[in-house]
Amino acid sequence: MISVRHVWKVFGSNPAQIIGSPDANLSRSELRNKTGNTIAVRDVSFDVAPGEVFVVMGLSGSGKSTLVRCMTRLIEPTQGEIFFQGEDILKVDEKRLRELRKTRFSMVFQHFGLLPHRKVIDNIAYSLEINGVSKEERHHRANEVIELVGLQGYGQAYPEQLSGGMQQRVGLARALAVDPQVLFLDEPFSALDPLIRRDMQAEVIRLHHQLGKTMVFITHDLAEAVKLGDRIAIMRDGAIVQIGTPEELVAAPADDYVANFVQDFPKSQVLTLRWIARKPELNEVLTGPILPPTVTVHNSMRQIVESSVPIRVMENGHLLGVVTAQDMLSVVSGSEF
């Protein structure tokens, strides 16, 4: 659905000259001291499949917001191509871009970006309003999405009269009002407290299942990323260091940076037996219970512990390997992987 190809964004006075020059290989602070430029996004490429939730992660300042803004051209990329259903959106004119933004893309912002002088319902109806939808119709539609995000009864309130969590629901409702194909969410829940955050995550998962939207979701919270993401891209200093499923990242981090990222995460929750099954040793009994490789360690824990002989991991009648309580413990305690 979306293909990002070699996108660069350099902030500063002579951005285009940096790319391809030896300076591009300098570290951020070196480049900054030398030329005053900052490479916020560095040669990023990836694809997002229809209906996928694609998560972008990284430390503060790693270029996540810049990347997602480049994807809707709120920030003009310095170089690269971004295809949306085959159309290079970096080449389209203003008018077509506005059309895409009005009907295909929606964004939810970290700091909500609500319009303080408009009521909740008019905030949500804003994009319909500029689409030229009649007042009656857009209020009807707005009320529908208000219900969808669970804000019944708050349509006539003003944003500042709502709590942070409710405001972000308004942001979400606003993004959904035009029924977009792609949702871009830039750290939508970072400003919320843990409880509301959990509710909102559940909300997004529900919406995703219910409406099947494609999402590009930014966060710097790994738990959130794992919970929501089909695939996760990890960014550092503007570049993507690894893209993979949560399991792949935890099981096989590409470098120390990624490993650091995932080290505190409870591995048993994402790792499946496929990753911990090992070759049976010569004298091991191969009569234990059978489990498929797609079960997570967490969910098979009980069976593994209760079994006195090694568990067999089998796929299509094929023995992939065995797992003992010993193996499992070393995963859970983190001494392996």
Added chain:
Amino acid sequence: MSVAMLSKPEKELKASVVKRYKVGIYLGALSAGFIFFAVLMRGIATLPLDTSSLTWFQSWLNNVSDWIGNNQNSNPFFTFFINVIRDSINAFVTGIQDLISQSIGNNASPLIGWLGIVVLLSFVAYTVANIRVAILVFVGLVSLGLLGFWQESMDTLALTLAAVVLALLIGIPLGICAGLFPRFEKVITPFLDFAQVMPTFVYLTPVTLFFLIGPASATIVTMVYAIPPALRITAVALHEVPWSSVEAAVSMGSTRMQALRKVQLPQAKRTMVVGINQTIMAALSMVTIAALIDAPGLGKVVVTALESLDIGKSFQAGLGIVILAVLLDRTTTAAASKVDAENSHLVSRVRHRQILVAGGIVTIAALLISRIYNWAGNFPGTGVIGSDIARYADDIVNWIQNHFVNVTNSITNGVSYGLINPIQNLLTNSPWFITGFAFVLLAMILGGRKLALISTVCVLGIVGTGLWSDTMTTLASVLVAAIATVAIGIIFGVWIGRSKRADQIMRPMLDAGQVLPAFVYLVPFLGLFGATRFTAIMAAIVYAAPASIKLMADGIAGVPASITEAGIAAGSNKWQMIVKVQLPSARRALALSTNQGIIYVLAMVVVGGLVGAGGLGYLVVAGFTQLNLTGKGLAAGLAIVLLGILLDRITQAAAARSTLERTK
């Protein structure tokens, strides 16, 4: 963090301390050197010039003025451009005057009689503000009539309105451009800064040169003076709109126009109304001063009364200006907070609808009545109350003069002989190159080579106007007034900055003080001290003090808590806290308040030319009244501009320097 990294800022700090110390030595040496050479060479090359004699430059300006006068009706530049502007503005102003102030045709009253205006404006005040302000407007307007200045007040109002409408028509779109396009803002900011620094006075002469003396010139000059605040605050208002909401609107596919109309302007409304307030107050201030170029209204009464030293009458008209200022200020301020309340959704509009309809009907009725009945058209009575007030004021002033003549005289003399005369003598008797060189050196020390160059240009420019000696006279008054202003600024600023209570009590008074047009400050002091430069200096101090105090107070209050706490923790007593902790930390505020103090003082000292302060201001005034002095008046205006730039740049540099040191 490594030790090496920590020691770097420390080193810088030490370097800056050494530097500051050095600057102190330089400045001390400069003052000593200047006084030494000024006294040593006194009387040499002081460039004096009699009031009646002209330099070639001034004669040339006279010729230019004559040429313009002769070609006014033949040269296409005038007939197709300047005169068109003048005529349209004249028509506009006359239209408004016909509406509210000047009787038209055979009618004894303007289109709308006093009753109509009083009710209409009260109603307007109610709709844009609230009922309290509406009552204030009602009472205020009636008292203007009772003062005996109905028509004059309406003339002032008409001119102010005309100028404000034009200023907003120009200022708001430009302000929006500045708010949207940083590059445009960057280009116009220096012009705005420049406009802000110029004393109201200097706008007058060049405009009359092209647009002749009269209401059109008065309106243009007022408009020009009122555009910068309108423009600046509109730009600020747009900057204040959170970028996140604009970005959200763009992300949903808004066009630039839609984002502006639906997102930025609605949120900028409140600040823009504040801008309208500033615009109106600036316009009122200028309209009264434009009396010097024959603008009708209250200002003219004051000028005439000041010139004939009729204290009572000038007090009476000054009171009228104050009333008008208060009405306009209160209404627009309340309108701004109403926008605020609407933004925070405290008022429901529906509730007021019935009242509005009723008020509208009453207003229309009043308009009709004022059209039909004479008593409602022309303000009845002959302003007996006004004359009474004038008489009382005269009596009081007489009484004070009789009983305290010794006191006022000794104050006048004491300050004159003790402070003003020595400074004035020093400056006027010093050779121009010594004083000029001192300025350039000062600029060099505080601001470096570029500022020194600017100062050189200014100094040589002043010499070129042929009015060096008069400039030094003005400078002496400015310095004395500025010293006093800064002293007052420090004393009150520290007090207000340290105490919340003091702030609450003093702040409204300071705000009110800043609202009044420069003119009215002359009146009370004229009564007490007569037509002397001392009056001008006193008026200047009072006029400039509020700005100075406020900046100082903000500076003191803004000293970071961590610094004050450190001071307290170190066991400082109150006095030590002020002198050793708060004042040094507020050095930038001190420099800024000096800068503002000097700018305000300069504006007022020049106006003081009206009441015998001499110097450049007097020449500007003389330029209006005596044909052969037009060129000299223009030259004096130019000298004021150059002096203004010189003083402003140097004090700005001092402020910038203390910021720099603080951030290091």
